[in-house]
Amino acid sequence: MNLARWLTALEIAALLSSFGSTEAQQAKIPRIGYLISAPLSASANRIAPFRQGLRDLGYLEGKNILIDWRSAEGDRERQRALATELVRLKSDIIVTGGSGPTRAAKEATSTIPIVMTQSDDPIGSGFVASLARPGGNITGLSQLSPELSGKRIDILKEIVPKLSRLAVMGTSTSSSHAQVSREIEAVAKAFGVTPQFVDVLTGAELEGAFRAASKGRAEAILVLVAGSIRSPYRREIAELSIKSQLPAMHERAEHAEAGGLMSYGVHLPDLDRRAAIYVDKILKGAKPGDLPVEQPTKFELVINLKTAKQIGVTIPPHVLVRADRVIR
Numbered sequence: 532m533n534l535a536r537w538l539t540a541l542e543i544a545a546l547l548s549s550f551g552s553t554e555a556q557q558a559k560i561p562r563i564g565y566l567i568s569a570p571l572s573a574s575a576n577r578i579a580p581f582r583q584g585l586r587d588l589g590y591l592e593g594k595n596i597l598i599d600w601r602s603a604e605g606d607r608e609r610q611r612a613l614a615t616e617l618v619r620l621k622s623d624i625i626v627t628g629g630s631g632p633t634r635a636a637k638e639a640t641s642t643i644p645i646v647m648t649q650s651d652d653p654i655g656s657g658f659v660a661s662l663a664r665p666g667g668n669i670t671g672l673s674q675l676s677p678e679l680s681g682k683r684i685d686i687l688k689e690i691v692p693k694l695s696r697l698a699v700m701g702t703s704t705s706s707s708h709a710q711v712s713r714e715i716e717a718v719a720k721a722f723g724v725t726p727q728f729v730d731v732l733t734g735a736e737l738e739g740a741f742r743a744a745s746k747g748r749a750e751a752i753l754v755l756v757a758g759s760i761r762s763p764y765r766r767e768i769a770e771l772s773i774k775s776q777l778p779a780m781h782e783r784a785e786h787a788e789a790g791g792l793m794s795y796g797v798h799l800p801d802l803d804r805r806a807a808i809y810v811d812k813i814l815k816g817a818k819p820g821d822l823p824v825e826q827p828t829k830f831e832l833v834i835n836l837k838t839a840k841q842i843g844v845t846i847p848p849h850v851l852v853r854a855d856r857v858i859r
Contacts, residue, residue: 563598564599566625568759569605605759607759618639628649630707634658647806647824648803653824663823670809693750694722694750700756702731734764737764768789778792790838792844798830834846
């Protein structure tokens, strides 16, 4: 082989090698870590919309995208360990369901993009600098909607017209607790209602919290406990509210489905579906710090008429017609 032919052969080999290397890079399947506090078995209403959102954008799990599903089962320490594990797995993006998982992911990495599917207060929690310009490696969706407190109390007043004392069950360690409490105090005053705040830090404290509400002569209950308590204990919460014979307003539809009287809040499946859009944009080169944090646009009122009958409450027709779903 003469020198010219030998060089040509080398050039062709180099070209093929370069092509093969580029093809291999293009074939790299993005790896998504998904971290949530609630059990995965109880989170189908969150996971399914996220998967659908990805499918709508052309991502098929196991084919052109990999997802490592992780649940902390309500354990904060486990959240940290799982977030560290997702970093070790070299996730391209970490998707978080709730403020607890987002904080754990933030502590685990400052470089891997983090997409929040929901956050009570992303600015107050220190996740982003602002909604318009998050900065850093975190963006996504916030479920913060100040008008929710007013609407929930307004609906309770329509069902209990003479409502004057309202038990508000919350979790003081939640990042949004202080802000939500201030909103409730202001709104309750405008409605002529006195709020009675009951702190619930663990599921074991729920029964005592309902006793405290009854002892405090509450005429209705607003249940705003942390997700780590709310999700695994939703049936117990529904049973306790029925036992107390007090109308209870919840913030999640699954509580009305589990036997709670009613719920009004952000339509979470919509947030999970929209989180897939952030994943797509980041995989295509967008920086999370440049993607504005979006707020909820869909809300849902769910009423359980079975429970209303059990506790002897009549839901006015004008409230029923406004319900997005009625459980009979």
